Amino acid sequence: MAFAVTVDLVMLTVREDALCALLIRRAIPPFESSWALPGGFVQETEDLPEAAIRELSEETGIHQEAAHLEQLATYGTPSRDPRARVVTVAYLALLPAAPTPRAGTDAAEAKWLPISDLPPLAFDHAKILEDGVERARSKLEYSSLATAFCPPEFTIADLRAVYEAVWSAPLDPRNFHRKATTTPDFVLPTGRSTTGDRGRPAQLYTKGPATVLHPPLLRALPPTPK
Amino acid sequence: MAFAVTVDLVMLTVREDALCALLIRRAIPPFESSWALPGGFVQETEDLPEAAIRELSEETGIHQEAAHLEQLATYGTPSRDPRARVVTVAYLALLPAAPTPRAGTDAAEAKWLPISDLPPLAFDHAKILEDGVERARSKLEYSSLATAFCPPEFTIADLRAVYEAVWSAPLDPRNFHRKATTTPDFVLPTGRSTTGDRGRPAQLYTKGPATVLHPPLLRALPPTPK
DNA sequence: CTAATAGTGTCTGTAAGACAGTATCCA
DNA sequence: TGGATACTGTCTTACAGACACTATTAG
Numbered sequence: 132m133a134f135a136v137t138v139d140l141v142m143l144t145v146r147e148d149a150l151c152a153l154l155i156r157r158a159i160p161p162f163e164s165s166w167a168l169p170g171g172f173v174q175e176t177e178d179l180p181e182a183a184i185r186e187l188s189e190e191t192g193i194h195q196e197a198a199h200l201e202q203l204a205t206y207g208t209p210s211r212d213p214r215a216r217v218v219t220v221a222y223l224a225l226l227p228a229a230p231t232p233r234a235g236t237d238a239a240e241a242k243w244l245p246i247s248d249l250p251p252l253a254f255d256h257a258k259i260l261e262d263g264v265e266r267a268r269s270k271l272e273y274s275s276l277a278t279a280f281c282p283p284e285f286t287i288a289d290l291r292a293v294y295e296a297v298w299s300a301p302l303d304p305r306n307f308h309r310k311a312t313t314t315p316d317f318v319l320p321t322g323r324s325t326t327g328d329r330g331r332p333a334q335l336y337t338k339g340p341a342t343v344l345h346p347p348l349l350r351a352l353p354p355t356p357k
Numbered sequence: 358m359a360f361a362v363t364v365d366l367v368m369l370t371v372r373e374d375a376l377c378a379l380l381i382r383r384a385i386p387p388f389e390s391s392w393a394l395p396g397g398f399v400q401e402t403e404d405l406p407e408a409a410i411r412e413l414s415e416e417t418g419i420h421q422e423a424a425h426l427e428q429l430a431t432y433g434t435p436s437r438d439p440r441a442r443v444v445t446v447a448y449l450a451l452l453p454a455a456p457t458p459r460a461g462t463d464a465a466e467a468k469w470l471p472i473s474d475l476p477p478l479a480f481d482h483a484k485i486l487e488d489g490v491e492r493a494r495s496k497l498e499y500s501s502l503a504t505a506f507c508p509p510e511f512t513i514a515d516l517r518a519v520y521e522a523v524w525s526a527p528l529d530p531r532n533f534h535r536k537a538t539t540t541p542d543f544v545l546p547t548g549r550s551t552t553g554d555r556g557r558p559a560q561l562y563t564k565g566p567a568t569v570l571h572p573p574l575l576r577a578l579p580p581t582p583k
Numbered sequence: 584c585t586a587a588t589a590g591t592g593t594c595t596g597t598a599a600g601a602c603a604g605t606a607t608c609c610a
Numbered sequence: 611t612g613g614a615t616a617c618t619g620t621c622t623t624a625c626a627g628a629c630a631c632t633a634t635t636a637g
Binding site for chain 2: 624625626627628629633634635636637
Binding site: 303305306309310313326327329330332346349351 | 597598599600601602606607608609610
């Protein structure tokens, strides 16, 4: 039995305090002119992560390196593509405040859209995107992944804004500051400060070498049923 | 470009206080007579989880329902199979104390082997198995998955033995008892007790409805560098 | 009785949640 | 000067780690 294999990308960033996904408007059938995740067929000599990296720039015109790229999951329901039996390997990419993308091959348009207000998506892409968002949400708890959403230098308030956007929940600035700065190797001070904003200048930090947060930074339980 | 798609299974259980994986000895080339993960080709009309469930019984003769089955990851390096371009979707299955399996199709032998002492494996199966073990280890921390390794009724000591086997680290019986019984909906008392063992009879419990543990049951840091 | 395992209670340090107060910028 | 934002400190409560003690079985 022969299958076609594609990679699809769930690309996430934080823009104006909102978690956004990069979506393209399809220029070709099926689902022509529908919104969809960027992606495409895996080539003959290509490894899966290679294909994901290639599609990242090809489909969206973003040549910036993704700060984080990991495999998300694979979707292969027989009826998911009307053309043929297509299995897609989805990847999750996290990027810092990103420029407006230009449309690439096979796309009429490419845009960052807030995940709180999404159009209907082609194929099973709504489910894939939902899985990607949930992966990102839970990984912020126990990994230092939030820094992947930040530029090379950032303030603790910037980092907190990432958590608040991804979790869509407010965090106490003072407790967050303590947690972020005392967790070993989460962020490293650069010695520099911001300037030009209103208010006291903030210290600038860089992503530290830690990959897991120990102990984790847990989301509060929804209502804490007692 | 046409691909073949397979599913491979990382089946884990706890036998005699050791974490074990089910491996088969291949009866056909390539890698004939090597040890490998059970698995096989996805059929034309089959969804991926269906294929995983089918292979679970077909390749190993285990007709018992897996207590837990989840997708692990997908592996598609061009050179991973000498015959053709094969992409494999790996699944992780956790089973309670399992019977000795009989070999199925394409397998000369099927056996539970302790993960602490494994033979070389065919293809990239060593990497897949390693990823599966690491997934299981980390999921015990923040989910109630450990109960998937237990029979329908079990004692707190049984559950603790699962943690100790998977993490290969001893846990304090008293603190573990407190944690397991006070985490809401992790385990539910049945009212029955063990009998016939030496020592005081233990209460029997069932898996509770909780899926995530809040707060998590964290492994101690390896050496806690201070 | 002893040995063995199950289960409870207590102390202590760490860290999170809540919130007051101080520091340093811009206009 | 006032407004805004960054940062520090304190109090309280929750919980994990360590460990002593009691309970209930088999032999």
